[in-house]
Amino acid sequence: MKKLLGISLGIVTSIGGFLDVGSIATSAQAGAAFGYALLWAVFRGTLCVIFLVEMSGRFSIVSGHTITDAMRKRFGFAAFIIPFAATQLVNLLVLASEIGGICVALQLLTGIGFQVWAIPVAGALWLLLWVATFDVVEEGTALLGLVTLCFLVAAFVLGVQPKELAAALVPSLPTQERAHYLYLAVSIIGATIAPYLFLFYSSGAIEDHWDKSYITANRWIATIGMSFGGLISMAVIVVAALALKPAGIRVEDYEQAALMLVPAFGGWGFYLFVASLAIACFGAALELSLASAYSVSQAFGWNWGENLRPRQAARFSSAYTIFIALAALIVATGLNPMKLTLFSMAITAVILPLTAMPFLVLMNDPHYMREHVNSRFSNYVVIFIVLLSALMALVAIPLEIVASK
């Protein structure tokens, strides 16, 4: 019974954590500009993240290590610390994007500019981590995150065409705007395979003392939770394709994206979008702040844990405090949140191999995994998707920068 509760909670959590600012922004742009054409990117990213999340759970169950802890031990401090720092830096950009998403939602609601909201939003986020026990916070936002299911409903209301949808799961190249198409494709993959997602998941498995009896449950949580998240991202593309593209609306800003639910739900659609954006970003921002503080603590061997008082884990709580403060500063500079988000997601795709490749080495090391090492198939899936996406991102980012000048 406890396990069943754990499974359903895990699934709800992954839905809450999966759909974040990155998925909403990239999918909305993709659908509005290219219709269904980029669905394959979500599909491919979701496939890869299912494998990675399953691996991260299995790794912690079998080895007793969190991933960060094991990476330092396996590769040594000197080889570990630079890719680690790069990943944390990108996490910071993603956190800024999430905070930016909440601020934009507030701007849409009140008309007051998003920069103004940066400090109050970051303050609220920080306060929640500082005073509340995280269990309550996480489960609360995860449940509220179910509001994002409205995209799925809207896709059916607007009449999704299953045949076209299935056809778009195979990659294709459009005849025009190829550079922007490629950039969106890697941003979508970066948004789908966020490294913090599987780092966080492995910390959770250790904290909840998962033993070997959880190996099957872990597989189910990863598969169902991540596919469900992927399904909602796909729904965002479909809705944008059906609601925005025919009207010729290009999504350069969140103002345009906010209209995507209106054809399905009327005036309420606007508020549903704002609520989805705010809640999804807030949940993701909470997870991301904690995931980074966890990683830093695990890298240096500090005490960490979601239910420790700030005083009992001063280094841990200082880590997320600094992290949130820096992210708030980035938002307060007034960078376009939509552009910041897309850039953060594309950069995530670039640095993904820095986390994923060493992680695969761990997954194939019998010293850690004993008889539970990876199958050859799952190695190939992850290597193929991660390396190809990184290569694509290295081509697409300079092209996008040149084009936007």
Next chain:
Amino acid sequence: MSDIDLVRDILDTQVLDRAKRPLGKVDGIGLELRDGAPPRVAYLEIEGPTAWARLGARCGRWAAKLASRWQREGHPYRFGWSQVLDLDVDIEIDADAEHSPPFDFERWLRERFVGRLPGGR
């Protein structure tokens, strides 16, 4: 574990105190060279700047300078095999994390910042 590989099993491993609280990582290993006998492990070290020095000497000096802001006595913090209680995923040693030198940074942050903020206790 019958065979212990110093770099694989000891270096960079999590160290816990006797109550299983995290104390730090094995940042360095000291060997004692002996005439006519194989070298012997003299001590294990939990000391941030030692880890940073593995990136390069300058990095180590920079980290040591920074750490001198919060470090009190007892640095570098070293312990011997005799203090090791258990060696599995982590290394458990006979020490008390709260009152040991590796916690200087924790105490410094607590006294200067965290404890002073509302709700920080």
